[in-house]
Amino acid sequence: MSDAHDNSKTALLAELNGLLADHFALFTKTKNFHWHIKGPRFRDLHLLFDEQALEIRDQIDDIGERVRKQGGDTLTSIGSIAKHTQIKDQDSTSLDPDAMVSELRDDNAAMVKRLKGMKPLAEDAGDNATDGLLDDWTDMAEERVWFLNSILGKEATAS
Numbered sequence: 001m002s003d004a005h006d007n008s009k010t011a012l013l014a015e016l017n018g019l020l021a022d023h024f025a026l027f028t029k030t031k032n033f034h035w036h037i038k039g040p041r042f043r044d045l046h047l048l049f050d051e052q053a054l055e056i057r058d059q060i061d062d063i064g065e066r067v068r069k070q071g072g073d074t075l076t077s078i079g080s081i082a083k084h085t086q087i088k089d090q091d092s093t094s095l096d097p098d099a100m101v102s103e104l105r106d107d108n109a110a111m112v113k114r115l116k117g118m119k120p121l122a123e124d125a126g127d128n129a130t131d132g133l134l135d136d137w138t139d140m141a142e143e144r145v146w147f148l149n150s151i152l153g154k155e156a157t158a159s
Contacts (some may be wrong), residue, residue, distance in 0.1 A: 008124035013072035015118050016130070019137075020063045020075055021084035022114065026107055027056045029090050033100040036093040045097055045151075052104070052144050059137060066130055086110060098152065105148035112141045 034049035064074045075081055087107050095103070115138040122131040 008121065009070065009127070012118070012121040012125045012127060012130065013067055013070055015114075015121055016063060016067050016070075016072070017075055018084045018086065019111075019114060019118065020060065020067065021081045022087050022111055023056050023060045023063060024075070024081045025085040025087035025089075026104075026111065027053055027060065029087060029107065030056060030104060032090065032093070033095070033104065036095075037097060037100065038094075039097050041097055045101070048147065048151075049100075049104070052147075055140060055144070059140070062133065063137075066133065070125075070127065070130075086114065101148050101151050105145055105152065108141050108144040108148065112138055112145060115141060 030049050030053040034046055034053055037045045037049065067074045075084065087110070090103060115134055118134055119131065122128075122134060
């Protein structure tokens with residue numbers, strides 16, 4: 001294997017671990033909002049946040065297994081998640097519903113950007129399986145952005 005291919009694979013594995021950290025962090029934030037939503041839209045948003053959290057959670061194992069299948073090591077602790085995520089913590093339990101929706105929309109839009117940025121890394125590493133999964137994960141994140149934007153009465157801007 002060439003040095004360029006090794007470097008491409010190393011870069012892809014690092015970014016997959018970043019993506020894994022983002023999913024753990026976004027899952028936690030989405031569940032926080034699910035548990036702490038208040039107001040007249042409680043039921044709708046409570047259910048939506050739970051659906052989105054479960055979708056994000058279900059991707060965690062797939063991402064970790066991609067890292068392992070490629071011979072890499074995955075994140076090992078809460079500290080390693082915090083070190084590698086781009087998702088900012090949100091410890092408030094009293095945000096208004098629109099602030100929750102906006103924050104989740106922005107976080108999911110950032111995830112779309114990260115996912116799209118990973119495509120060339122997968123191609124350079126010759127990792128067709130990850131390349132295909134990135135398409136699926138991007139579509140799911142774009143759908144979450146679309147739903148959240150629609151709640152806010154805005155057009156989708158995930159691209």
